[in-house]
Amino acid sequence: MEMSFAVRPQVREMLERVKAMIRDEVIPLEAAYHAEIDTGDRWQFTARQTEILEGLKEKARAAELWNFWLTDSARGLGLSTVEYAHFAEEMGRTPLGAEVFNCSAPDTGNMEVFERYGSDAMKDRWLTPLLAGEIRSAYLMTEPDVASSDPTNLEMICKRDGDAYVLDGEKWWASGAGDPRCKVYIVMVRTGGEDLPRHKRHAMIVVPADTPGIEVLRPMMVYGQDDAPHGHMHIRFTKVRVPVENMLLGEGRGFEIAQGRLGPGRIHHCMRAIGQAEAALELLCRRSLDREAFGKPLAQLGANYDIIAEARMEIEMARLLCLKAAWMMDQGDARAAAPWISQIKVIAPRVALKVIDEAVQMHGGQGISQDTPLARAWTHQRTLRLADGPDAVHRRQVARAELARYTQRAV
The missing domain is CATH 2.40.110.10 (Butyryl-CoA Dehydrogenase, subunit A, domain 2)
Structure with missing residues (x-):
């Protein structure tokens, strides 16, 4: 079967609108939203936070840019997993991105569980307000x-x-x-x-x-x-x-449900990680051109050309691997897709961490401060190496699948 990572024209138009909204409306409000966390009770939303977040969500709903993650449901927009992966990457560029379009973890996985396995009463009580972004x-x-x-x-x-x-x-x-x-x-x-x-x-x-x-x-x-x-x-x-x-x-029947829930979610996490890597590389490049030391732009010092080139190449490789995992998921055989999902679950956070760390280094002391999103992005990606299974577990699954090609049974 021919493998394709193509996005249909009507989906491409939606994706461009999402990109524009993230660039022009979400990212400019990110700093103001996070600054509010320390102004009162950290576990309650301030009026300003609510205004920012709910205002963005209302714009997304009104534009019908909502619930993209519903890739196998009559309630969704009919996206394939491959198509949704492109949206997840764009939303991953900012911590607010996923919630603005009602595509946040762990809600997406929980909504899938309610839709696939929940009773009508559960769907009425929990799925409906979750799909609406109300809870x-x-x-x-x-x-x-x-x-x-x-x-x-x-x-x-x-x-x-x-x-x-x-x-x-x-x-x-x-x-x-x-x-x-x-x-x-x-x-x-x-x-x-x-x-x-x-x-x-x-x-x-x-x-x-x-x-x-x-x-x-x-x-x-x-x-x-x-x-x-x-x-x-x-x-x-x-x-x-x-x-x-x-x-x-x-x-x-918990494990039966868990496998249905975690597979797509891991792909979503990984594509958001690639989005964070892209955002970090942009910050790295802009900083390297804007700042000078020893009479030259930072880009021209040391091994910075090589660092930037390696970051670009590794992001591209990780993206292609993630899209292949998404394509495998779209073929309908979760067992066949599992080793590919495990591969990207190891690779995407690893690449994102490397690129973010290089961006931190390029920014010097500012890179580890609250003045850029890099420190928050790094801690999030380091956490992702443990969430939904640590690297060692996923590497074990990849190795078992590889060795099974040469034996009569899985090792």
């Missing part, structure tokens, strides 16, 4: 006391008690759970014992964020930053009762 959500998977890179280790207790399930345990790195607009969690829990196969012991359950027994213990710090008002929270569940109808698909 936010969180996905609770990792736990502090087990090696969550192997999710079969997850231990949060979920026991049936009459017409309810009772949850006990702790979750951390619940991204987005600090947001005051976060109203619902999708939680990975353990429902089966040692007598069941390891991948049949877990389930996913929907938990309203205001359910009694839920305690937010603390925001997790990312290199000393709390990422307010989004946050990555450490949460304790103590005898939290959830109606049985909140179980998704049924006991023991």
